[in-house]
Amino acid sequence: MATKKKSALKKKNACATVKVALLGFGTVGSSVARVLAASKFPGLQLTHIFNRSVERKRTSDAAKAVPASVVWTENIDDILQSNVDIVVELMGGLNPVEGWLRRALASGKSVVTANKQLIAYRGAGLAKLAALHKVHLTYGAAVAGGVPVIPGMSQGLGGDQIARLSGILNGTCNYILNRMESGADYATVLADAQQLGYAEGDPSADVDGFDARAKLCILSRIALHAELDPDAVSTQSIATIEAIDFSYAKELNCTIRQVSRAQRDGSVVQARVAPMLIPLTSPMAWSHGTQNMVVASGRFGGDVVFSGHGAGGEPTAVAVVSDLLAVAQNCGSVALPVRRRSVSSEFVAPHYLRFVVDDKPGIVSSIAGALAKVGANIDSLLQRPGHPKHRLPFVITTEPSLTSTLEKAMTAIARMDCMLERPLCLQILTAEDKPE
Ligand SMILES: NC(=O)c1ccc[n+]([C@@H]2O[C@H](COP(=O)([O-])OP(=O)(O)OC[C@H]3O[C@@H](n4cnc5c(N)ncnc54)[C@H](OP(=O)(O)O)[C@@H]3O)[C@@H](O)[C@H]2O)c1
Numbered sequence: 001m002a003t004k005k006k007s008a009l010k011k012k013n014a015c016a017t018v019k020v021a022l023l024g025f026g027t028v029g030s031s032v033a034r035v036l037a038a039s040k041f042p043g044l045q046l047t048h049i050f051n052r053s054v055e056r057k058r059t060s061d062a063a064k065a066v067p068a069s070v071v072w073t074e075n076i077d078d079i080l081q082s083n084v085d086i087v088v089e090l091m092g093g094l095n096p097v098e099g100w101l102r103r104a105l106a107s108g109k110s111v112v113t114a115n116k117q118l119i120a121y122r123g124a125g126l127a128k129l130a131a132l133h134k135v136h137l138t139y140g141a142a143v144a145g146g147v148p149v150i151p152g153m154s155q156g157l158g159g160d161q162i163a164r165l166s167g168i169l170n171g172t173c174n175y176i177l178n179r180m181e182s183g184a185d186y187a188t189v190l191a192d193a194q195q196l197g198y199a200e201g202d203p204s205a206d207v208d209g210f211d212a213r214a215k216l217c218i219l220s221r222i223a224l225h226a227e228l229d230p231d232a233v234s235t236q237s238i239a240t241i242e243a244i245d246f247s248y249a250k251e252l253n254c255t256i257r258q259v260s261r262a263q264r265d266g267s268v269v270q271a272r273v274a275p276m277l278i279p280l281t282s283p284m285a286w287s288h289g290t291q292n293m294v295v296a297s298g299r300f301g302g303d304v305v306f307s308g309h310g311a312g313g314e315p316t317a318v319a320v321v322s323d324l325l326a327v328a329q330n331c332g333s334v335a336l337p338v339r340r341r342s343v344s345s346e347f348v349a350p351h352y353l354r355f356v357v358d359d360k361p362g363i364v365s366s367i368a369g370a371l372a373k374v375g376a377n378i379d380s381l382l383q384r385p386g387h388p389k390h391r392l393p394f395v396i397t398t399e400p401s402l403t404s405t406l407e408k409a410m411t412a413i414a415r416m417d418c419m420l421e422r423p424l425c426l427q428i429l430t431a432e433d434k435p436e
Helices: 027-039 054-058 061-065 097-106 116-132 149-156 171-181 186-195 210-223 243-251 313-328 363-373 403-414
Strands: 018-023 044-050 071-073 086-089 110-113 162-168 254-265 268-279 292-298 302-308 342-344 351-357 378-382 392-398 424-427
Touching: 018 027, 027 044, 027 061, 027 313, 044 054, 044 313, 054 061, 054 071, 086 097, 086 313, 097 110, 097 116, 110 116, 110 313, 116 210, 149 210, 149 292, 149 302, 149 313, 162 210, 171 186, 171 243, 171 254, 210 254, 210 268, 243 254, 243 351, 268 424, 351 403, 363 378, 363 392, 363 403, 403 424
Parallel strands: 018 044, 018 086, 044 071, 086 110, 268 342
Antiparallel strands: 162 254, 162 292, 254 268, 292 302, 351 392, 351 424, 378 392
16 A cells, blocks of 8 residues: 655644745845735744845844844754745855755755746756655746746646747846837847846846746746756847837837747747747737736637736745745645656747848849748838938848748848848747647
């Protein structure tokens, strides 16, 4: 007869207090402490706070909400060797966090984290360890902060077969592209985003798509049951988008957003993070400011949209505390099998190609020739009046083609003498782009 091993939390008397430790007392950590203090959830007790140079945190204004009984420490062993039940990790990064959380799980403590890089790169191993020790690992705040995309997908949509995900997973890029839509240029908006604290001094994780890529991999695990190597998912920067692209996009009844998309194709997952043209009728076109949005397309339930202003201390703290409550109530979701999948960035889609040329006769036919050589058909040619001939931007849209095929043609076209900039190649999402 099989012996059932009970979870560490189940073993506790249902009436016993669940002890919680916070690792990291920064933006989110201090907000979690504030939310816990304000709501006083019965049966949940914050017992420890860990941070480096902890005295500075203990005497900060943010610490005023923290109960006097809490132990402040800069020694991780004070947490890992304690009788704490749930460790809440809000420090970020892979090291030393991964090792510490492995020790926590191995010693029977459940873990709640908002750390998307950790979960995207090390989530599979940590989940295995949690299962082995019959404890919980939850990360509802790792994607879209306070918007409950992960619990919504794992619990609310767990009964469907999600065929496809698309979304706006990086609020900073959404802010930048929204402002550019109203006429501002990239450099000005990026500087504003940095001043407002939306973008880091080095904005590359956001604008080059790495942050969104980590989140797309986490969502693929939850919704598509597919484990992806984040480094295998192709990304394209939004830094090459110019104001003129929004004018041409508008002529095509579209706008431009950084879109993260993933869909199952047999045993492969097609995944990409890139600026794309999206129809003005798409819910993603309506996302404003730093808003996040995810559209999950299910076989049985159709499209479900999650949206909201994800980031920020308190919205993210709500997601963390909700995870905490779910773990404390011992209702972690049923673990469905997740398989390692190879990744392809090959989508068949219509494409938007923008060229900036020193205008000379025969340019369009040379470009058309290069496209014909790879078998791509032109759908339309757009050229707005009023631009100088020596620096002329114009656009070609193609019928559905493989992105890699077009990129091959674009490499050849970029070598033409008349090209003043590397041509831009963006996928166009279409309304027909529905799951099977
Ligand atoms: N902020 C958001 O809106 C948001 C949204 C969703 C998810 N998240 C995720 O939530 C996590 C925390 O983000 P945050 O914005 O709260 O970051 P944060 O403000 O930088 O806070 C991190 C805290 O952890 C401490 N810390 C970092 N490394 C440490 C180490 N090795 N040893 C001891 N203490 C350490 C930091 O101490 P110092 O003060 O000394 O640096 C700081 O107090 C990250 O994984 C982030 O990706 C954040």
